[in-house]
Amino acid sequence: GDSVTQTEGLVTLTKGLPVMLNCTYQTTYSPFLFWYVQHLNEAPKLLLKSSTDNKRTEHQGFYATLHKSSSSFHLQKSSVQLSDSALYFCALTPANSGTYQRFGTGTKLQVVP
Amino acid sequence: DPKIIQKPKYLVAVTGSEKILICEQYLGHNAMYWYRQSAKKPLEFMFSYSYQKLMDNQTASSRFQPQSSKKNHLDLQITALKPDDSATYFCASSQDLGGSQNTLYFGAGTRLSVL
Numbered sequence: 001g002d003s004v005t006q007t008e009g010l011v012t013l014t015k016g017l018p019v020m021l022n023c024t025y026q027t028t029y030s031p032f033l034f035w036y037v038q039h040l041n042e043a044p045k046l047l048l049k050s051s052t053d054n055k056r057t058e059h060q061g062f063y064a065t066l067h068k069s070s071s072s073f074h075l076q077k078s079s080v081q082l083s084d085s086a087l088y089f090c091a092l093t094p095a096n097s098g099t100y101q102r103f104g105t106g107t108k109l110q111v112v113p
Numbered sequence: 114d115p116k117i118i119q120k121p122k123y124l125v126a127v128t129g130s131e132k133i134l135i136c137e138q139y140l141g142h143n144a145m146y147w148y149r150q151s152a153k154k155p156l157e158f159m160f161s162y163s164y165q166k167l168m169d170n171q172t173a174s175s176r177f178q179p180q181s182s183k184k185n186h187l188d189l190q191i192t193a194l195k196p197d198d199s200a201t202y203f204c205a206s207s208q209d210l211g212g213s214q215n216t217l218y219f220g221a222g223t224r225l226s227v228l
Contacts, residue, residue, distance in 0.1 A: 032215060043203060043219035044156070089156055093215040099169040100146060100210075101217060103156040 002027040004092045006104035013080055013111055021075040021107045023064075023090030030095040033066055033073040038087040038106075047075075047088070051095075085111045116140045117220035119204050124225045126194050133180075134189040134223045136204030144168075144207045145187040146217070147179060151200035162187055163210050194227045201225070 003026045013019055025031060032051045036044040048059040050066045050073065057064055064075045073090060090104040120135040138145060147159040161169045165181045178190045191198060204220040 034216065036217070043221050044217075045219065046216050049216060087155070091217075099163075100158045100161040100171070101215060102158070103148075106155040 002029075002092060002094050002102050004090050004102050004104035006090055006107050008107045009105070010108045010110065013109070015082055015111055015113055016079050018078050019076065019080050019084075019109065021088050021090075021109065023073045023075065023104060025071050025073065025090075025092045027092060027094040031066070031068070032093040032095065033064075034091040034093070034101065035062070035064060035073070035075050036089045036091060036103075038089065040086070044087075044089060080109070080111045082111050082113065085109060115221065117204060117206060117218060119202075119220035119223050121223060122221065124223055126225065126227050128194060128196060128227055130194050131190065131192045132194065132225070134191070134202050134204075134225070136187050136189070136220060138185050138187075138204070138206040138218075138220075140206055140218060141185075142206035142208050142218070143184070144210045144215075145181070145185075146205045146207075147187070147189050148203045148205060148219075149200045150203060150222070156203075159189075160187075161210065168210060191225075196227045199225055199227045 005024045034049040035047040037047045038044040050057045053068045089106045091101040117138045144163045146161045149157045159172045160179045176192045180188045201222040201224045203222045205217040
């Protein structure tokens with residue numbers, strides 16, 4: 001079935017360092033991939049999305065590239081800030097069978113001074 | 114102003130009771146959803162609706178019943194509450210189901226505690 005895997009539960013980084021949060025997916029259909037960010041006690045909100053193979057998409061300093069060959073959509077940022085501390089979810093909507101988004105288990109990013 | 118209104122924000126219930134979670138969206142979207150978030154399952158899909166029609170149900174228990182009286186309204190009735198039902202319930206909406214129209218917009222959530 002369709003699924004999303006996020007391997008890191010918690011990532012702790014010092015401010016100013018680069019980060020990559022892993023996301024891989026499984027689907028037999030053409031995929032739409034999303035990253036959502038959830039700050040403490042807030043609702044998740046869209047960070048970025050893509051359905052185009054090998055094209056980098058960016059928003060608020062974060063970027064990701066959908067690679068269909070490896071079924072991946074990793075989230076990156078070159079220099080994390082304290083305000084980036086949050087829970088990050090990768091999500092998948094398969095084309096032709098998308099009645100809901102499948103979410104990964106989430107990665108908590110903790111940025112320390 | 115919030116575009117997706119969930120009521121109440123916090124809810125405390127006793128085991129065995131029944132509660133209704135309210136959700137209204139003012140984004141003009143055609144699809145609405147319920148997701149549940151707990152420590153065990155970070156964002157678990159429950160139901161999806163499109164034009165007031167149930168499209169998908171991934172909830173094993175019939176104790177959870179969605180109710181849509183209007184296109185922009187999707188309530189969640191939970192009966193015979195159990196402590197395991199304690200979670201934050203998020204209502205969400207999207208322009209339509211599927212593909213790039215499927216960007217989800219979430220309400221602020223209802224935090225349910227069952228004692």
